[in-house]
Amino acid sequence: MVLSEETRENERARIAELVLDLVKERGAEVPFATAINESGVSRARFEQIFIDYDDLFDAIAQSWLKPHMAAMEEVLETDLPPNRKLYEFFRRRFVISRDRFREDPEFFTNICEMGAANFERVRSYVDLADHYQCELIAEAQAEGYFAGLEIDEALSLINQMVSNYTVPDSLIYLGEKLTEQKLARIVDTMFIGLSAEAGGEATGVNTIRIAT
Amino acid sequence: MVLSEETRENERARIAELVLDLVKERGAEVPFATAINESGVSRARFEQIFIDYDDLFDAIAQSWLKPHMAAMEEVLETDLPPNRKLYEFFRRRFVISRDRFREDPEFFTNICEMGAANFERVRSYVDLADHYQCELIAEAQAEGYFAGLEIDEALSLINQMVSNYTVPDSLIYLGEKLTEQKLARIVDTMFIGLSAEAGGEATGVNTIRIAT
Numbered sequence: 001m002v003l004s005e006e007t008r009e010n011e012r013a014r015i016a017e018l019v020l021d022l023v024k025e026r027g028a029e030v031p032f033a034t035a036i037n038e039s040g041v042s043r044a045r046f047e048q049i050f051i052d053y054d055d056l057f058d059a060i061a062q063s064w065l066k067p068h069m070a071a072m073e074e075v076l077e078t079d080l081p082p083n084r085k086l087y088e089f090f091r092r093r094f095v096i097s098r099d100r101f102r103e104d105p106e107f108f109t110n111i112c113e114m115g116a117a118n119f120e121r122v123r124s125y126v127d128l129a130d131h132y133q134c135e136l137i138a139e140a141q142a143e144g145y146f147a148g149l150e151i152d153e154a155l156s157l158i159n160q161m162v163s164n165y166t167v168p169d170s171l172i173y174l175g176e177k178l179t180e181q182k183l184a185r186i187v188d189t190m191f192i193g194l195s196a197e198a199g200g201e202a203t204g205v206n207t208i209r210i211a212t
Numbered sequence: 213m214v215l216s217e218e219t220r221e222n223e224r225a226r227i228a229e230l231v232l233d234l235v236k237e238r239g240a241e242v243p244f245a246t247a248i249n250e251s252g253v254s255r256a257r258f259e260q261i262f263i264d265y266d267d268l269f270d271a272i273a274q275s276w277l278k279p280h281m282a283a284m285e286e287v288l289e290t291d292l293p294p295n296r297k298l299y300e301f302f303r304r305r306f307v308i309s310r311d312r313f314r315e316d317p318e319f320f321t322n323i324c325e326m327g328a329a330n331f332e333r334v335r336s337y338v339d340l341a342d343h344y345q346c347e348l349i350a351e352a353q354a355e356g357y358f359a360g361l362e363i364d365e366a367l368s369l370i371n372q373m374v375s376n377y378t379v380p381d382s383l384i385y386l387g388e389k390l391t392e393q394k395l396a397r398i399v400d401t402m403f404i405g406l407s408a409e410a411g412g413e414a415t416g417v418n419t420i421r422i423a424t
Contacts, residue, residue, distance in 0.1 A: 080416075087414035157394055160386075161373045161401070174372075182369055184411035189373070191413065193405030199396035201403065202299035204292075 003048055011049045015039050016059040024107045029114050032056060057114075057121045064111060065125050068093045072132050082140035086158075087187040089136060091180055094165045098178070101171040112169045129166075130155060140191070148196025157194060162186055215260055223261045227251050228271040236319045241326050244268060269326075269333045276323060277337050280305045284344050294352035298370075299399040301348060303392055306377045310390070313383040324381045341378070342367060352403070360408025369406060374398055 015035065022030045022038060032053040036046045050056040071092035075085060101108040115122050137154045140146055146154045164170040165183050234242045234250060244265040248258045262268040283304035287297055313320040327334050349366045352358055358366045376382040377395050
């Protein structure tokens with residue numbers, strides 16, 4: 001029997017959720033064979049739904065990252081000023097991850113390890129987040145922020161400065177040291193201070209220094 | 213035979229270097245028993261020098277982090293303005309790590325993994341770096357930077373914004389995306405923008421917004 005596209009999509013989502021539940025229960029990554037056994041469908045049917053483990057992992061990542069995707073898309077559609085928008089862009093995803101971490105740190109850690117081990121499958125989400133972030137940077141630059149920086153430069157600098165709030169593993173190491181208030185301070189600090197002119201003072205390239 | 217304190221210190225340094233060489237050669241952490249066998253001294257003598265693996269690891273960390281410690285102490289003693297000083301405080305250690313990473317990425321990665329697995333033994337170095345950084349923050353605040361922030365708040369915010377340049381593992385993930393120019397921009401951005409006032413704009417706590 002050939003699956004309809006709709007049934008296949010529904011089955012992918014259902015089994016991805018099921019595998020996430022199994023990871024939570026067992027405290028370990030679930031092998032492909034176990035996923036087949038636990039899926040409630042025949043091996044032949046399973047292999048119509050997922051070609052291989054990578055394909056299954058794609059569905060798991062899609063399921064896990066769905067709230068993050070929704071949060072980013074919501075923020076992009078708002079009519080907030082650029083600094084509020086960039087803050088919300090990071091904050092909402094951070095809160096989703098933090099709530100998950102607080103609810104079950106062990107499960108969260110396992111998911112992070114799975115993400116690291118299958119990073120190539122997660123890269124498209126990182127790229128999409130970067131793509132959205134570039135839109136926000138362009139909007140900010142239209143209002144005079146991040147002056148003189150190429151979008152890619154601004155993207156890289158911003159990513160480096162907020163990485164503890166976007167890389168989920170940071171929660172494992174820093175936990176309650178990561179707060180929304182600090183994130184807001186970091187975002188404002190970037191909006192106030194980040195431009196192509198920043199850098200000269202610290203490196204001492206300028207030979208004359210205005211007394212402060 | 214009881215070892216003199218000087219002999220013991222010299223032997224600790226010698227064996228720590230030897231173990232680092234073995235890690236490099238073998239591409240794996242060196243167990244205590246192997247360290248004993250390779251040390252060129254008897255087990256009884258070895259156990260006078262190192263009580264256990266933790267004690268050996270302390271000597272390895274001391275050896276590995278010696279250039280970082282020297283760099284921090286040198287910067288603290290300079291008479292540079294606060295922004296130059298904080299930049300150099302991060303830059304010099306970053307360059308040491310980057311050079312080591314470029315020279316032998318696999319060895320560097322193994323050392324990072326050893327550090328993560330024995331983090332409690334490395335914590336005192338992190339604490340000391342924080343302590344030095346607090347001195348630099350106090351000097352900067354005396355000149356009006358980071359206004360209104362408690363030293364601990366400023367420390368945490370700065371650490372979060374530059375963490376990719378201080379946590380050595382970042383080199384493994386970000387490699388050439390980490391540059392001295394970006395670090396300089398980040399440091400200047402903090403000096404321009406970071407204060408107790410930062411945060412209100414991004415969170416939208418203020419109800420009236422001045423047109424920009």
